Amino acid sequence: MNHHNRLPHLLVIGGGFAGLWATRVLAGAPLRITLLDRSNHHLFQPLLYQVATAGLSAPDIAAPLRHILRRQRNVEVRLGEATSIDPARRQVVLADGTALDFDYLLLASGATHAYFGNDHWAGHAPGLKSLDDALHLRRRLLLAFERAEACTDPGERAAWLSFAIVGGGPTGVELAGTLAEIARHTLKDEFRHIDPASARVRLVEAGPRVLASFPEELSHRARRQLEKLGVEVSTGVPVTAIDGAGYRLGDVFVPARTVVWAAGVAASPLARSLGVPLDRAGRVPVEPDLSVPGQPHVFVAGDLAAVKQANGAAVPGVAPAAKQMGRHVAVAIRARLQGANARPFRYRDFGNLATIGRMAAVVDLHGFKLSGLLAWWFWLAAHVFFLIGFRNRLVVLLNWAWAYWSYQRAARIILGKGGDGERPPAKPE
Template sequence: MHAAHASVPHLLVIGGGFAGLWATRALARAPLRITLLDRSNHHLFQPLLYQVATAGLSAPDIAAPLRHILRGQGNVQVRLGEAAAIDAQARTVTLADGSVLDFDYLLLATGATHAYFGNDAWAAHAPGLKSLDDALHLRRRLLLAFERAESCDDPAERAAWLSFAIVGGGPTGVELAGTLAEIARHTLKNEFRNIDPAAARVRLVEAGPRVLATFPATLSDKARRQLERLGVEVSVGVPVTGIDAGGYRLGEEYVAARTVVWAAGVAASPLARALGVPLDRAGRVPVEADLSVPGYPHVFVAGDLAAVSRTDGSAVPGVAPAAKQMGRHVAAAMRARLRGRQAGAFAYRDFGNLATIGRMAAVVDLHGFRISGLLAWWFWLAAHVFFLIGFRNRLVVLLNWAWAYWSYQRAARIILGRDHDQAPPL
């Protein structure tokens, strides 16, 4: 039976990230049947994903099953699956397994993926960080690099295994670089016999003139100095022009490096193309003031997939607070629709920027209130722990961070699986 014929309207939410989950939870008492569709069974706290990649936290610390989160919300059904096609006019979504879901209203919130600026061949050699699978794969690569260097007799090859490059000087790149330098210089100290992990070269590469470009220049400069004190080599103003299995090319210089991490760009989920509406250059959907799709008032887009402008003409950034606010706004718009009223316009409330660099080092910009160093680090830690879903997650993260602070140890340094492309020769 078509959802439109049911006594209660059916809302299909595609994506269990910040936008999709916050919209779903805000509609707990709405007269709706809600289906939350996601290809993963969990909600991920993405701002701490780099902590899993660098062995500071384990996967369950920053993720929780969607069914568990929504277990008390009777108007929601969670479905595991991947959307393959959308017919906005017929109000149907076809899944990858061929099944079809009908809807009265649709919220598309499938987020963003990696963007290699037309150089998709680099993806095989420079993995990005968007999912738990990405984080576990990257953690394996990082830890295996030291193991390969330990068993390598050739000095040049050993140096290549101990050369790490993070491409992209945004918050993710800065956090990864600082943490990796800390691992090399402190966590792994005295654990190897043939190499000195502290000799590892950790390089942060940013094509623009400075790291953390969305922060004020003063904080950007402080972040760079803090990175350099941690042992990170910061390269700005020169783009990466090539990446292969042996290393990367920075301008005209080729650098042998077995581990390159991509943190330089994102693109909207390709599912946006299934709507058949005009997209912006990043593949996002330009939406109406209430976050609905032009020509399809029953379809909403939120989170990283939505192209939304602020009153000053600047774009709403693709960050977790913005996605949460969009999700809540879609819920308010849905409630207004159900009452036969016009939904109001979305207005993004910017609380500021913050990024951690390493142990006791961070930068915070709260609209003119700017701090760096230890105080900023405590602020960053408190903010991220506060916004984690679930008391258990908060407690575990606090305990793990306390242990890492006092011991320099990282509790999740277990190499899982087999990385065939990094396996030593037989």
Template sequence: MPVSRSHPHLVIIGGGFAGLATARALARAPLRITLIDRRNHHLFQPLLYQVATAGLSSPDIAAPLRHILRRQANVSVRLDEVSAIDRSARQLQLGDGSVLDYDLLLVASGATHAYFGNDAWATHAPGLKTLDDALLLRRKLLLAFERAEREPDPARRAAWLSFVVVGAGPTGVELAGTLAEIARHTLKDQFQHIDPGAARVRLVEAGPRVLSSFPEALSAKARAQLQRLGVEVLTGTPVSAIDADGIALGDQRLPARTVIWAAGVAASPLGRCLDTPLDRAGRVQVAPDLSVPGHPEIFVAGDLAAIAQADGRPVPGVAPAAKQMGRYIANVIRARLDGKPAPAPFAYNDQGNLATIGRMAAIVHMGRLQLSGVLAWWFWLAVHVLFLIGFRNRFVVLLNWGVAYWSYQRSARIILGDPYQDPTGPGTPSPPDA
């Protein structure tokens, strides 16, 4: 449909699952749509850990937003950042200093890492939210083995071969299981002075069990599968300190030169610009139609929205929920444009939880269906390939997984940049004399 300046202007902040779902669902609506994101790509976050662990390359799980929306005439993509929102003037302040007017606004800017008031830990325990994060982690992980290979001191070598993942949600479990597989299989017989299989991978969880969002029986099976892979699972004790040399669990010290943070998330700080009540995680407490109370022209979706399910539990910050929110908001906007009654309040359709632990090991919870082991792994694989955007992504991911399955090798095991300027914190060995 031809778009003119007279059409209402919808601005979408964030090209994630929620923002993209809204834009695509409004392809034929009489709207001008501007999609703003500070990155030029849509990222399939559930497989981000595979980039961090060298199983996949960045383009395998990401696609340029302009390419995805290239056939949608009513959408304009803008690479920029929103620094402020003026609700009364219906304007956005952008990072380049310009101002953008809107008639309708969707804020779907996602979430970031939360260190529970210990932001200094971020230097030594990076998290995993973006492709930049994934490439940083991949570099740290691979360089740790290289540092161990040339370290003559046994204690220091052991520290380089010690890995700690903090947080036993799906991301932490997936990272820990994959790290154990890399150490024991992928890198086997590839070093002369160390045995990568001797690496220690610890998964630390403050709560009583791993994967607490799953039923207790599946959580126990996941823990058993992790231990079979060689992961040491430590539950019930929160981390009390993190520095360049390791972590502390109460009075216990765990030396480790590589620590990964997967323990918590906080909503995008953009939510504070809306001057509306937030929950403890900084998420916007939205109305039943996902709008900001008192401002029906502003919607919030994805990880930034706080809304309860029918049973009182919060809608989880997962991709299916974000997509459902995005499509629902599109329905609300379409109803307004057509002068029709608003749809019923948003209701999340829980499609279940999935988590992979390692090679041929996963758990699945979908209503009464509970699976673990090989069958769950195949189910997990099929679902994730199905939701990838674009034929190329699906084909490449399947090809890479097939190669990895038969050979244990990882196609993206490349260290980029100067190996002597690595992000491993203080105490990095100096380069040898030229």
């Protein structure tokens, strides 16, 4: 038995910001690390909507985990899906029936879409969490214009040209603004029977304002910028039904062939097998060092962890928070290896950013507020800086510069076969 196999084994579930950052910080630690993920890539999720709206292609915002970690000798990457955790036996069971043992576990499997008890809406209103989601959504958006072009019935054509984004958080706002830009500018002069600019893009938020996590003043500016782009913003009335023909806003039915869900997330169901009480969203209320109550060898980070800040507010489900948690878990595990306890996790909030579309964004850095063009440049710099690989940064910058000057969106290729924008049925192997 070689020395490597005698080292304590850390199993990290999820190659997102929390899991990957923890793994990288533990590069020189006396540990065997297995990083388990359902997909083979790390995804820069804040730019997922750019793939969905054809501004960037998938490789611009994703990098293979094996490539990122190729020089880190204490890590093995494993492709697979964890289905349950047995904390007492220190084992994780995978979908293929195999089990992985661990000495330490970091659960960072993130969140998925939550339809607030209306899971039957999922087929009609896809969400945006993975590259598969983004490519599916891109296909639906582009196909809608194609279907409208081929329509002879005015009512049917209007329904194909009606788009609704449900949820006025950053993802919803970014999607709505970009979609309006595509309809008004990118597709101009490309169709013979329709005017893409007549497409109706509506952002629906059940609460009183969009971007509720931002100061009220920036919310109002964001709304004005969206309306200037041609987005109809509806607040204060919830969506009460969604089907293949459209959606119901309060009591009014709106025919729309493309509805996108950006309204809510639920924690990964893996947390249930830890056997500890979860919060309403299914997240794990963790100890101050991010370990699970009563299970000091199990840690939770990222969207799956329910963590309070010093002021009592919840730590938000954003990339910087997930990175900080991942880094903290790495420090805590190093401390455990030396028989010490880690200090409590402290979230450093660097502020809030959202882009609204071409040359418009809002930035809130603790009272320092920006909106419009300056905010857009700030947003662009921040996102390009945080992309993982240097190659990606350059490609993203070039693609963006081109899209900006020409209004063209390079990734406008419809991929895959299937019905009217529905997910194609899975073929038997």
